[in-house]
Amino acid sequence: MFRGAFSIWGRDLLVLRRSILSELISVVAYPLTLYLAFGFGLRGYITDVEGVPYSLFIAPGLISMTAVNAAFDESAWSMWFHRRVQRTIEEYRVTPVTVYDIVIGKIFSGFSQGAIKGAVVFLVIMLLTPFRIDYSHLPIYLLCIAISSMTFSCVGTICGTVIDKPENIGRMQSVVIVPLIFMAGIFFPLSSYPPAVLPFIKLLPTTAIFEGSRDALLSGFVPGYYLVNLVLSAALCFAIAVFTFNRKMAE
């Protein structure tokens, strides 16, 4: 079962292995810059947020952001490239693999990239800054990141499937993905929102991702409604990704 998915996943990991160093340097640079700029630059102005030191407050979000961004990027660009440029999707489709194999293989790849890149950013922040965690919180945090990466990987797969022009994938990131990430309280507490807006913000899957993973990493506990939101978002996005891919291929 899913032999085709594992073959496609294995291919993507082989390609990643070849370019891992350059990939990691570019991936680590962005969140690390944000961490140094906000964590250190604003240290004199914001000492803590709801009792948590500011540099500690933003670290889980930056790690999670790296992971989900990497998952989205890998799935969206890989799907687009294989479909529109290399046309290797067509080669996969004349072998006995199913549509599920292709979508799941690509989602696994996005998830793996997210996990590897998130872990590296985590290690680099640990190495270069005083950021420390209780390691007993790690399993629940990793669970949050795994489900979140899966969601973003599915969203990336959908974008890579339906978007034909590469610039539109960039626009999708700028107009939808980045605002959703930044609105979810990576750099500020959700309590900053007006009370009328807050319930809607809490419904965003990105809020569940970033708030949930922060709670997981700092307290070892994820509120149930965030966990439900994470699982439902991942399931819904997976169903849409499979449906969209199937439909696109039938065109």
Added chain:
Amino acid sequence: MPHAITLNDITKAYGDFKAVDRFSLEVERGTVFGLLGPNGAGKTTLIKILTTLMRPTLGDAFVEGFSVLAQGKAVRRVIGVVPQENNLDRYLTARENLILHGRLHGMSPSAYNPRIDELLELTGLASRQRDFPDTFSGGMQRRLVVARALVHEPRVLFLDEPTTGLDPQSRRALWEYIRGLRRKMTVFLTTHYMDEADALCDRIMIMDHGVSLADGTAAQLKDAFSRAHVYEVEFRGDSAGHEARLSALPFVRSVVRNGTTFNITLAGEDSIKPLMDHLVGAEIRRICLKEPTLEDVFISLTGEKVRE
């Protein structure tokens, strides 16, 4: 002889436009079948239906007895496909491209490794197996795509315009290779090149606008066309006036002028004498019966107008 491919009244429609219209065909096992047609004739649509990349609007097709509608996975197990474009993975080496294909077919390393060694030797790519396809010439990439389609030893091989864009040497090399596959598997080939169809195919079908126009061996098609009696007449000096006069003759089917030379298609054998009578007094440099080529058959059936 059992059939490797059967198409039953296949129609593929896009709104009112029919890319393929009630197309039926049976291809015998172990033969090389060539489908010829101009751009937009429906050749690639048929290959996409047969390789399960596209579903027909009406009808069903069978490959090695498996329905493309109901048994797509079983169809894909027994086919190899060489698409029009070289859809190789440029981030994998030549060998890794073949390995991935073997894995997608569920082959184990002990099954695919010797087969890949054999195919790399056969296609002359063994010394370049660790290189990336981007560093290959067009001919080498094409050979690699053919090798990839053969890793799992398919029973039916689909080749969609396999030599388009290749230099003459690479074309000849690929022809040799395809000839070598004859009898080992069924080959379904589409091409624009008449010499290719002539050299490779046991049976040729010419199609246009989604329907079959002619079907037979290259010799049969040429023979059928030769009954049309095409004469090549070359005049001395100014020959402009001859075109209209020749076209007006009741026994002349068509006149194609190329400078001072005219290709005149007559209605039948008994039209030769009246033509000669008409030409008496004209300054003729040369007159000969034109042996038809497969290209003449093709042009006569599909027209000379350039397709988009």
